[in-house]
Amino acid sequence: LTHSGGASLVVWGLRLRLPEAGTQVSSLVGELGPACRDYASCWPLLVGCGEQRPSLTLLFQGENVFFLVTNFLVTPGQVQGRCPEHPSxxxxxxxxxxxxxxxxxxxHSHGIKTGQCVVFNATHRTCEIRGWCPVESGAAPVxxxxxxxxxxxxxxxxxxTFSKFNFSKSNALDTxxxxxxxxxxxxxxxxxACPVFRIGDLVAAAxxxxxxxxxxxxxxxxxxxxDCDLDSRGADxxxxxxxxxxxxxxNFRTATHWWESSGVEARSLLKLYGIRFDILVTGRAGKFGLIPTLISLGTGAAWLGVITFLCDLLLLYVDGEAHFYWRTKYEEVHVCPPSTATHSGRPGQDPTHRRWSQLPRGSQPSRSPAGRRRRRARS
Structure with a gap:
């Protein structure tokens, strides 16, 4: 984390690994600073100035989660004892x-009640408690x-890193x-392509x-x-x-403890307000492969056959215009009734009809007068 005025703290090494199983491992590494004992020393430490110590401005709260301090409420010099509870x-x-x-x-109390009602200030009386004293102020920052x-x-x-394809890439430009x-x-x-984000712009984008x-x-x-297409060698x-x-x-609270010269344990309590950043990294990659392509084509061809069958069922038996599809898909052939006349020595059979049924469609014998004369001559 850097500031244009000179105070700085650097965040290094957010790393993601995507093996074949699809699991991912990320890490965010940085330095944390110690807490402080009183308000006067908290201010220069929080802004990263003064002593050459790491800044408390950036705090880590888990994997890929960090906290940027923007406001705080300090209760300095607390010791174990008895004191009035806060009226809030x-x-x-x-x-x-x-x-x-x-x-x-x-x-929400700061300790255990002692059974005494004592003066808190000129306008309030509160129950006395046993705990860290003085108690934290309930006033919110303005x-x-x-x-x-x-x-x-x-x-x-x-x-x-996509280990299945033996490919890795960083978001930082190689310059x-x-x-x-x-x-x-x-x-x-x-x-x-720049991985450096101004905090104000980042919050506005959110x-x-x-x-x-x-x-x-x-x-x-x-x-x-x-989202990587590795056919272009990762250029995209x-x-x-x-x-x-x-x-x-x-917000959350943190404290620093120390021992006074008198042998009494003391602490400074900080209630820190700020912005928590949750970093989530996801990735997927694809690359052309002959075998998966052939499998996909075969599966698609099989589905085409199934779809054709289903469409026929719907159009011929379910659709309201099924009769129209029937006439379009099928051709009706009407067979002439058997004749009582005898042809070629076979009673009940029409040789002309027999010959027509064996001819291809569109090749029926001519029905012109000359054709009829030839048929009569053959019979």
Missing amino acids: IPLANCWADQDCPEGETGT KPLLLQAENFTLFIKNTV QDPTYFKLCRYDPRSSP GGVFEDLALLGGAVGVHVRW CQPQYSFQLQERSY
């Missing part, structure tokens, strides 16, 4: 000790503290120019507003899709990027 917690406000049953804990994170850039390096990745920015039209997500957090999905095998807004609010 349900059932925390009280008028007398009877309102605070000893040993009771609520779903504006993002790391609004400049909009100009951060994200470098996604992805390698796809000898050392300044290319520092200057290029992804654009679906002018620079689709349909979100960066300032809103920076205030209370959110989640954005980044889909890297490979390029990744396609798509972005989707998944959540409009996201």
